[in-house]
Amino acid sequence: MTDRTHSTPRSRTAVLLAIGLSALLAPLAAATAASAHSTLEETSPASESVVSELPDEVSLTFSDDLTPPASPGDGTTDIAVFDATCEDAGLLIADPGRADTRDCRDYADGAPVVSGRTATQALDPEGAPAGEYTVVWRVLYGDGHADSQLFTFEATSAWAPAATPSASETAAPSETTSPAESAQPSETPSATTSLSESPTPEAAAPEEDASAGIVIAIVAGVVVLALIALVVWLIVRSRRAS
Ligand SMILES: [Cu+2]
Structure with missing residues (x-):
């Protein structure tokens, strides 16, 4: 705790802002990856x-x-x-x-x-x-x-x-090698x-991809909201302190 007091509230706020901004880009990147799929x-x-x-x-x-x-x-x-x-x-x-x-x-x-x-x-x-x-x-x-x-x-x-089926109708079913049979193999x-x-x-991968992307986006979104709240709180607090 004593070391941290050497850094000014302003520089600490800047660092936290940078962290918050980079976290803000994470869900965007995840969403882009998820939507890049062709349909x-x-x-x-x-x-x-x-x-x-x-x-x-x-x-x-x-x-x-x-x-x-x-x-x-x-x-x-x-x-x-x-x-x-x-x-x-x-x-x-x-x-x-x-x-x-x-x-x-x-x-x-x-x-x-x-x-x-x-x-x-x-x-x-x-x-x-x-x-x-x-x-x-x-x-x-x-x-x-x-x-x-x-x-x-x-x-x-x-x-x-295309040909008329009459030929096969007259052919006995017991014929050993009809043209149809020889064509079978x-x-x-x-x-x-x-x-x-x-x-x-x-x-199975694509659906996992998509759901994983959604989960990542949601988690990242929550993290971003928390970081923004933290940054705002720190800014308010640093202004009160100075
Ligand atoms: Cu893809």
Whole structure:
């Protein structure tokens, strides 16, 4: 206590003002970091929309530019599309460790393409049934943060082949090698299991990021208010003392 009296109230007030100002900037910095995330603006098909049948591609457009994959299929951008027979598709975001999508068909055809604010995934809709589809996506934002979410849409009709189906109607079901059967093996691309096999920690990170940012901002705000009160009190007290 005796040492402290050597410093004048004015210099001590200045130091406390500096501390208060720097603390004032902390929540601003935290808020900026939290709001720097790009956000999903629209999808095609739109979330919860109804379309006639599974389209040839799905796309997602965000508020800011995405970070394109360093190489095709590096996993930073992944868009999978599952039909309603894939019961665990909805779990891939909520509880990826429990989701078993090994037997699910992913209609994604090839690697996703990132261009500016948009990520597009070509689909192979052959044989796609009517019903609900779940799009599970993962992207890398321009600020380097990953995000992963899902949305659904509904197809009112099953995929219809361009050719007339009369040929398959007359064909006996007991035929050993129908063209349809020989085409089957190519239906399971490796992308089908990539989301479930390697649930990355980034999947859950964004929400933690956001809530942590809010908590930091609140705590910092309280600290700033306390510091401002302290500075004001010290100024008042130093003026009374002098
Ligand atoms: Cu971010």
